[in-house]
Amino acid sequence: MTVHHPQLTSAEIACIWTAYMNDSMSKCVLGYFLNVVEDEDIRPIIQLAYDISFAHLEKLNHIFRKENLPLPTGFTDSDVNLNAPRVYTDSFMLQYITHMARVGMLGYSGFITMGARKDIKAHFMAGLHETADLFDKSTEVLLSKGLYIRAPYIPYPTETDFVDSKQFLSGFSLFNKQRPLNAVEIAHLYMNGLTNQIGSKLSLSFAQTSPNKDVQKWMLRGKDISQKHMKIFADALTSNDVPAPVSADVSITDSTTPPFSDKLVMFHMSLLSAAGTGNYATSAAASQRTDLVLNYERLSLEVALYAKDGADIMIKNEWMEQPPTTSDKEKLAKKKEK
Structure with missing residues (x-):
């Protein structure tokens, strides 16, 4: 079987660029959380989230270098003050991680569907698994501390039913x-x-x-x-x-x-x-x-x-980093004429 090594598609470049931006931001936020957290039950969850972001950045760095793509600036140590006083409570930090894990799972699911190359899909499938595990562990700690906000309960239905009026759709x-x-x-x-x-x-x-x-x-x-x-x-x-x-x-x-x-x-x-x-x-x-x-x-x-x-x-304020774009053919043509 012939093994092909095609270059990354625009969708795959978009995915790894977006993932790098998100993980570099998360590493800054979670690094600060680690410096100020006090609850020893919550600290391991923050550490796990930090380790996931750190490992993802290492893998993404490798992909960018391998493909000879310019590495995004993203967010660095200059974007976080690890010695800043405590702004958030420990329970909020835990709720934040749980929420961002939800966002991450949705993001990774989308990235997987846009990838064709096996190594790119494998990276995002692993990311989905790791983020789902983080969500599960953070939810368990929230539940153990009585902090998990459950969805409302409703009575169990006693039978199946079908819609019998168009008024069902009307609000x-x-x-x-x-x-x-x-x-x-x-x-x-x-x-x-x-x-x-x-x-x-x-x-x-x-x-x-x-x-x-x-x-x-x-x-x-x-x-x-x-x-x-x-x-x-x-x-x-x-x-x-x-x-x-x-x-x-x-x-x-x-x-x-x-x-x-x-x-x-x-x-x-x-x-x-x-x-x-x-x-x-x-x-x-x-x-x-x-x-x-x-x-x-x-x-x-x-x-x-x-x-x-x-x-x-x-x-x-020149804070918005531009995603990779295709070349402007008209601009290139005008430049050639000059």
Whole structure:
């Protein structure tokens, strides 16, 4: 059997570039967490997450060198102050890792589907397995400490049923009561409320510690958007007598010393905004009540506009690293004419 060694496709280059950016950011964040964590039950989870990111960067470095591709700048030691005072509580750090593991599993699943070369697929399949293991271990610690926010319970159904009216799809009616939420819709409302809780606390912490006025303003706007979305999702649940997820943890200290560079925190919130938009699209597709679908669509637009303003700040300050691009043929032709 002939073994071919084709060059990387555009999709594979996009995947390894994105993975490098994400892992280099995670290494900075987790390195800081390791310096300030106090709970000895949580420390091993942070260490595991750090080790995964560190190992991934080593493997990605090898791939970039092997393919003679320029290594992204990403995020380095200059983007983190390991000696900064404690900004987050231990329980929030654990919840953060659990949330980012969720984001990572979705990301790796997508990377796997875009790869054709065996070594690239193998890297991302291993990453998916490692991230799933991290999620499992962090969830177990959350459960053991009574910190895991469970999805709402509903009564077990006693029989199977089929939709017998088009009103099942309607979320608006002047004369009839809205049908109850189904389990699929509840699950997505719960998860989107949970992710916005994390986003709200992170954006507040970044606003609290950033010295840049534009960043502060944008982060506070992000906090307000997250809290607004949390209320919409909570209202949708409570109006159907389903409890909304609540976290009692304080999460953030009073420290105003920045542990991370503005470049890093802007990238981080942009990453979470992109993940949130993807979650809303999935939730809209899975929901069958039209009022929920419309909510997800309008909230997605709000997040997209917010992300666009964040990108403008990053470009203005030269913080946005450009992904690999194809050559501009027209520009090359004009240059040749000169």
